[in-house]
Amino acid sequence: MTQFTDFGLAQPVLRALEEAGYKSPTPIQAQAIAPAMQGRDLCGIAQTGTGKTAAFALPILHRLAETPRRPIRRGCRVLVLSPTRELANQIAENFSDYGKYLSFTNTVVFGGVTISRQEKALANGVDILVATPGRLMDLIERRALTLEAVEILVLDEADQMLDLGFIHALKRIVKMLPRERQSLFFSATMPKNIASLADQYLRDPVQVAVTPVATTAERVTQEVIFAHTGAKQALLNHILRDPAIERVLVFTRTKHGADRVVRGLEKVGINASAIHGNKSQPQRERALAAFKDGSCRVLVATDIAARGIDVEAVSHVINYDLPNVPESYVHRIGRTARAGANGLAISFCNDEEKAYLRDIERTTRQKIPVAGFPEGFSPPSRQEAADTAQAEERRPAPNGQRPGQRQGQRPSSRPGGRPGQGRGFEGRGGENRGGSGRPSRSDGAARPQDGRGDRRPAAQGEARTEPRGERPRAPRPQGSGEGRAIGWLDRGPRS
Numbered sequence: 047m048t049q050f051t052d053f054g055l056a057q058p059v060l061r062a063l064e065e066a067g068y069k070s071p072t073p074i075q076a077q078a079i080a081p082a083m084q085g086r087d088l089c090g091i092a093q094t095g096t097g098k099t100a101a102f103a104l105p106i107l108h109r110l111a112e113t114p115r116r117p118i119r120r121g122c123r124v125l126v127l128s129p130t131r132e133l134a135n136q137i138a139e140n141f142s143d144y145g146k147y148l149s150f151t152n153t154v155v156f157g158g159v160t161i162s163r164q165e166k167a168l169a170n171g172v173d174i175l176v177a178t179p180g181r182l183m184d185l186i187e188r189r190a191l192t193l194e195a196v197e198i199l200v201l202d203e204a205d206q207m208l209d210l211g212f213i214h215a216l217k218r219i220v221k222m223l224p225r226e227r228q229s230l231f232f233s234a235t236m237p238k239n240i241a242s243l244a245d246q247y248l249r250d251p252v253q254v255a256v257t258p259v260a261t262t263a264e265r266v267t268q269e270v271i272f273a274h275t276g277a278k279q280a281l282l283n284h285i286l287r288d289p290a291i292e293r294v295l296v297f298t299r300t301k302h303g304a305d306r307v308v309r310g311l312e313k314v315g316i317n318a319s320a321i322h323g324n325k326s327q328p329q330r331e332r333a334l335a336a337f338k339d340g341s342c343r344v345l346v347a348t349d350i351a352a353r354g355i356d357v358e359a360v361s362h363v364i365n366y367d368l369p370n371v372p373e374s375y376v377h378r379i380g381r382t383a384r385a386g387a388n389g390l391a392i393s394f395c396n397d398e399e400k401a402y403l404r405d406i407e408r409t410t411r412q413k414i415p416v417a418g419f420p421e422g423f424s425p426p427s428r429q430e431a432a433d434t435a436q437a438e439e440r441r442p443a444p445n446g447q448r449p450g451q452r453q454g455q456r457p458s459s460r461p462g463g464r465p466g467q468g469r470g471f472e473g474r475g476g477e478n479r480g481g482s483g484r485p486s487r488s489d490g491a492a493r494p495q496d497g498r499g500d501r502r503p504a505a506q507g508e509a510r511t512e513p514r515g516e517r518p519r520a521p522r523p524q525g526s527g528e529g530r531a532i533g534w535l536d537r538g539p540r541s
C-alpha cells in the first residue's frame with residue numbers, strides 16, 4: 047500500500063501529517079498526490095469526506111516549499127475557489143494544519159463580511175488565497191487583487207459552483223489567470239456541463255475518481271423510519287435523548303424548517319443550533335465551532351449550508367426531511383463515517399416523501415432498511431400534532447415576529463397560515479430567499495446573473511490572513527468585527 051513517505055513530500059508536510067495521525071493516503075490521495083506534485087493538471091471526481099482537500103493541499107504545499115518566493119503585491123500564488131464560505135474556511139484550515147511547519151501566508155475571503163479588511167489582507171500578496179467567486183470578483187473590481195501571478199488554480203466542488211450560479215464569475219476569473227499554470231479540478235459529480243468546463247480549463251489532465259456519487263459511504267448504516275410530518279419532532283426529541291448519540295447532524299429541507307426543529311428541541315431541553323443561509327457569518331461560525339468542540343452536540347442544517355462541513359466524529363446523521371435530490375442524500379450521509387469511522391444515518395419519511403425515498407434507492411442502487419419506532423416511543427396522533435403546530439403558531443416570538451417569519455416579511459394574511467409559508471426553499475439550485483424562486487448566492491457576495499458582488503455593507507467578520515512568522519492562534523470569538531488569524535505557520539520546526 048502507498049504511504050505518504052513514498053511520494054517524496056517535503057519533510058515539514060510529512061511531519062504535520064504524522065501529527066494529524068494520518069497513517070496512509072486515502073484512495074483519492076493515492077491517485078492525485080504524485081501527479082499533482084509533478085505539476086500535472088488533475089480532474090478529480092470525489093466528494094467531501096474522501097480526503098480530497100489533502101489530495102490537492104499536500105502537493106500544493108510541497109510545491110510551494112520547493113519554490114519559495116514572495117507573492118506579488120495584491121497577488122496570490124495559489125488560488126482555491128470554493129462555492130461556499132464553510133467549505134472555504136475548511137480548506138484554509140486544512141492548509142494551515144498540513145502546512146503548520148512551513149511558512150506561508152494563507153487568506154480566506156468570502157462575501158457577507160467587511161471587504162476592507164480583506165483588501166488590507168491582500169495588500170502585500172499572499173501565498174494561498176481561498177475564495178468564493180463572488181467576493182473574489184468584487185476584490186478584483188476594486189483593484190485589491192490581481193490574478194496575474196497565479197501559479198496553481200484549484201476549483202473545488204465544481205458541480206456545486208455551477209448549481210449556485212457561479213458559472214459567469216468562474217468564466218471571468220479563469221480568463222484573468224495566466225495560461226501557464228497548474229489547474230486542479232474537483233467535483234462530486236461529472237455531468238456533461240462540468241466535464242466540458244474541465245475540458246476547457248485543464249491541459250492533458252490526469253483523471254482521478256473515487257466513490258461515484260451514486261454510491262453511499264460504505265461504512266454508514268442506514269435506516270428509514272416512516273413517520274407523519276406531525277410526529278417527526280417528537281421522534282427526533284425521543285431519539286436525541288439517547289446520550290450515546292454524541293454528535294448529530296440533522297438535515298431539514300428548508301431554513302425555517304431548521305429553525306423550527308431547533309425550537310422543538312430546545313423546548314424539551316436539548317441544546318441545538320441551526321446553520322443555514324439566513325444566519326449571519328458569525329452565527330454560522332459560532333454554531334460550527336460549538337458543534338466541533340462538542341459544547342453543542344446537535345447541529346441542524348440545510349443542504350447548502352452543510353456542504354463541505356467537515357467535522358470529525360459525527361456519529362449520526364438524521365434526515366428530518368428527505369431531500370428531493372438523491373445526490374443530496376449521498377452528500378448528507380457522507381457527513382458521518384468519515385475517514386474510516388462508522389456512522390448511522392436515520393431518515394424520517396412521511397407519505398409525500400416516499401417518492402423521494404424511491405428516487406434515492408434507485409440512484410444509490412440499494413434498499414434502505416425500514417426501522418420501526420424506537421422503543422418507548424409512541425407517536426402523537428395527527429390531530430395532536432396539528433394542535434401543537436397551531437400552539438406554536440400562536441406563540442409570540444421574542445422580537446415580535448411570528449414563528450417562521452423573517453424581519454421585513456409580512457405575516458401570512460391567509461387564515462390558518464402556517465409558519466414557514468412562503469419560506470425560502472433550499473434545493474439543488476441553492477438557497478432561495480423569501481420564496482422568490484431566485485437562487486441566492488451562498489457566499490453572500492455575488493449575484494447569479496453577472497457574477498458581481500452585492501455591495502451591501504457588511505456588519506462584521508473578516509478576511510482571515512495568516513501573517514508570516516506568527517504562531518498558530520485559536521480563533522477569536524466572533525462578533526467583534528475584528529479580523530482573525532487562522533493557523534499560523536512558523537518558519538521551520540517548533541521548539
Ligand code: AMP
Pocket residue numbers: 067068069070071072075093094095096097098099100356357358384385
Ligand atoms: P475531506 O474529504 O477533504 O473533507 O476530508 C475528510 C476528512 O478526512 C477530514 O477530516 C480529513 O482531516 C480526514 N483525512 C483526510 N485524509 C486523511 C488520511 N489520509 N487519513 C486519515 N484522515 C484523513
